Amino acid sequence: MxxxxxxxxxxxxxxxxxxxxxxxxxxxxxxxxxxxxxxxxxxxxxxxxxxxxxxxxxxxxxxxxxxxxxxxxxxxxxxxxxxxxxxxxxxxxxxxxxxxxxxxxxxxxxxxxxxxxxxxxxxxxxxxxxxxxGKYRGQDYQAELHLGLREAATTHQHTLKVNDRNVRITIPAGIANGQVIKLKGHGAPGGNGGPAGDLYITFIVEDDEHFKRVGDDLYANVDVDLYAALLGGDITFDTLNGKVKLKVKPETQNGTKVRLKGKGFPIYKKEGEAGDLIITYNVKLPTGLSEKEKELIRELASVSSKN
CATH class of the missing domain: 1.10.287.110 (DnaJ domain)
Known part of the structure; x- marks a missing residue:
């Protein structure tokens, strides 16, 4: 060689x-x-x-x-x-x-x-x-495997190519960014009948446009219109596991946080367990108001100033 x-x-x-x-x-x-x-x-x-x-x-x-x-x-x-x-x-x-x-x-x-x-x-x-x-052990191999956040949240199989051989692995849900797993015997062959080295895979979990992951918890922002924030109402939000209905309380302030237990990221090798989902409400002010709407807001402002 x-x-x-x-x-x-x-x-x-x-x-x-x-x-x-x-x-x-x-x-x-x-x-x-x-x-x-x-x-x-x-x-x-x-x-x-x-x-x-x-x-x-x-x-x-x-x-x-x-x-x-x-x-x-x-x-x-x-x-x-x-x-x-x-x-x-x-x-x-x-x-x-x-x-x-x-x-x-x-x-x-x-x-x-x-x-x-x-x-x-x-x-x-x-x-x-x-x-x-004498016998000597083959050297270890290092590899990186990039996953999206949603891929890392599900148990799935992936095929790696190592020395022209396909190695099929099962990736458990909840794998962490930077986590390393070892595949024994999938490194370079040993010499004089010695054992093969190992393959070390470092997982790189990419950022997601909707969720931020911190440990096993997920963080997300949800827009709430002014009227729902003032009067209360229901909004629908897509979690990693499907849609949930959120009940917005009357007079909800901008930046209010809501914690949904068990709706976060799956916990590694703990089937059925997950972190929490923390949602922050962003109250959105209406734009493109009609004259009638502006008139009503002025009236509301006038009433509010007298109280």
Whole structure:
């Protein structure tokens, strides 16, 4: 497999901060997500490379190993162990003790990694080589899944494409923005018979034009005409679960809040339970008044000023 420069994949320099990595990953993941590029194999491959790069560079320990060992970062512990053994045995390369011959000061030059690894563990896939190398776990994958608020409020199935395989998952109602779930064994395959890595999915729940979500509660604004606010009346409102009739009390003030118990967002993995819906009344003043209406309002104002 050709070496992939994870920094180049994300369009970053090696000096990039953790925040730079996070921003670059989110931007590129959205651009190349399979849902945005159906039947585009090149975009799908790019998406996998982006996830792979983020999985390594967003983890401080993995990034440290990658920066030091390059494409052989997964074998860093084996390198270190072998290095200690060679130093203890006084092993020499070119008249120098230990590993100094690979770049001076005990550091390694990237072009020597493959030959060095083979010198320690042998070439090919023989039994002796496999035992020396040992099994190692495949790396984890990272992915983002974008949902609308109303999608996140219902239990539904979704199909993800991972390494040209369709993975069907059930998303429980009530998933939170930024919540991460793990799909065990859906990451990269392991080496020498080792276990596969895992797939971590971060859910991004988009904003909704009618509702604002805070925890399991929903907030919404409802317009109430002046006459209903003054005299009382009924209005109908569409919740996530259907229409409800709201009774407006006489002399309702602008900004009045009404709490509807259990009409909010479903609570994650608690079937039948939901937060509350908090509605704020916005009293709307009438426009385009006729002369008769204006005359009546003046009369009302006159009566009100005398009281």
């Amino acid at each position: 050709a070496f992939i420069d994870y920094y180049k994949v994300l369009g970053l320099e090696k000096t990039a901060s953790a925040d730079d990595i996070k921003k670059a990953y989110r931007k590129l993941a959205r651009k190349h997500h399979p849902d945005m590029n159906p039947n585009d194999k090149e975009a799908n491959l790019k998406f996998q490379q982006i996830n792979e790069a983020n999985e390594v560079l967003s983890d401080p320990e993995k990034r440290k190993k990658y920066d030091e060992y390059g494409e052989n970062w997964r074998h860093a512990e084996q390198f270190e162990h072998a290095k200690q053994q060679q130093q203890q045995q006084g092993y020499t390369y070119g008249g120098q003790t230990g590993f100094e011959g690979f770049g001076g000061g005990g550091e390694f030059s990237e072009e020597h990694f493959s030959d060095f690894f083979e010198s320690l563990f042998g070439r090919g896939g023989g039994a002796g080589s496999s035992r020396a190398r």
